[in-house]
Amino acid sequence: MSLHDLLIAPFSYEFMRRGLLSAALLSVSGGLLGCVLVLRRMALMGDALSHSLLPGIAAAWLLFGTSTVALFFGGLIAGLLTALGSALLSRLTRIKEDAAFGSLFIVFFGAGVALTSKLPTRLNLADFLFGNVLGVSAADLWLAAAVSGGTAAVFAVFYRSILLETFDPVFHRATGGRGGLVHMGFLTLTVLNLVAAMQTMGIVLALGLFLLPAVGAYLWCDRFVSMLLLSIGLALLGSVVGILLSFHAGLASGASIVLCLGLVFLVSALFSPRYGTVRFLWRGGAR
């Protein structure tokens, strides 16, 4: 197999180009967003949020068919209901936000599974949970471009607020920053990106594209800007290699992207010169 067959030939097909482009676009916004999720310790919350999208998507499919716009709004509404609902529950009852989130998302996920079992047309649940690069439509690509561009723009405009709220929320709020608003903003952005990544990555695996590059980058960088840039770079690398792997090895696209990013994460965790396991053990566990 020549280098051309290995790297170029797969992208002579429109559907492969679309899958790659959509993954690359979401690598940019996912890489940015993942850093904030990791630093604000919202990683598991993002995971829960991704599962809660299912009933919205299933209901949209039920009512409007496969239209990307309908699926997008379905997922968006379900995700925002979960985020807002748990924020409200944690303020109006004695349960904390993590418990509220954990409870709500599993109810939503259950409702989603129940709905998909009632759908009149065949809906491959696996396609939604784990993605299918073969099904990326032109509309999906436009959605990915809009969401990616929107996320990058939000980061550019509110960079200072994001930086402050991430590293020193007490100071940010004391100086008049709207902490709750920024928090909801992050959750909204996460939902938007998850929905956009659904077709390529699947809702369960999409978070891997956001989270894994960010934790990888966190192990190498000390400065926020370099962490953001490295995270985007790793996400892009993982997407390209993952999609090629999925083509040549006949693997599901989302899973092979996540596996490639997982390898990067594992290598970083072991061999990062300052924060890796090897370094840690070498120094006898003393930091």
Add this chain to the structure above:
Amino acid sequence: MAGGRAVTRMKAVLAPAVFAFAACAALAGQGSPPPIRVVTLSTVLAEIAQEVGGREAEVVNLVRSGVDPHTFNPSPADIRTLIDADVVLASGLGLEGYLGRLVASIGPRGRVVAVGDALPAVLWIRRAGSGGEKDPHWWHSIDNMLFAADLVRAELTRARPESADVFGRNAMAYGRRLSALKAWAAAEIATLPPARRQLVTSHDAFGYFARDYGFAIHPINGLSTESEADAKHLAGLIDLVRREKIRAVFAESSANPRLVANLLDETGVRLGGTLYADGLGPAGSGAESYEAMYRHNVLAIVGALAGP
């Protein structure tokens, strides 16, 4: 037996009255024993059971039109219906991946007949590789339908031997209609040059149809809707459509349309129409009966592939 004697005595007394009543009831079409309860797991089998059983069978179909038979998930109410059935008809040959589990766990009162498994083995299509998996979509061959109708006749006769004649007549009439359909389909497809007999479909459901009429089949997904197509396979299919200049690609009534949409985008060929792969169409679709479904498929295929 005391009861027997009592009945005999009563019979003697009531015989003329009973006879008169029975005659009236028979004329009114009532008074016959309750119908045989047949539960089917596909729309096609429901039609066969209804055609053969006539008024003596009460057919309940659990896997309705549009529901994927490969991944059907029976509800508790469905299971109650299954337990109460006299005869349960399944497509078999692995179409209902859940069938063995279902039968083992509920232990229905009646007989469970996997119609496909009971067909003569020479009629089965086995796919190369993957352990010689059998193609379960047997109803796309009318010859198989004739065998299936006879099987159902035998099952109903076993459940109610006294109605053997009725079932025999019904099966014969249904068989004549199926044979006429076969002749019609063969004549329609004969107009299509052999080089054009190439079927690109969502999943591998038309193997029997292809064998009967000399088509080559190129499915996007495998025998079950569960089997995933991978990118390389789709790429190969795109190359094939371009190379062989295949004119149309077919969607399936119950399949996820996105993959087909991408294939159309990529190759620029048109959608030849929607085929009914896994059963009959819903009410109002114009494909509610087997004959209508089959005509729809044949006309869609011939129309799309014969075009300029």
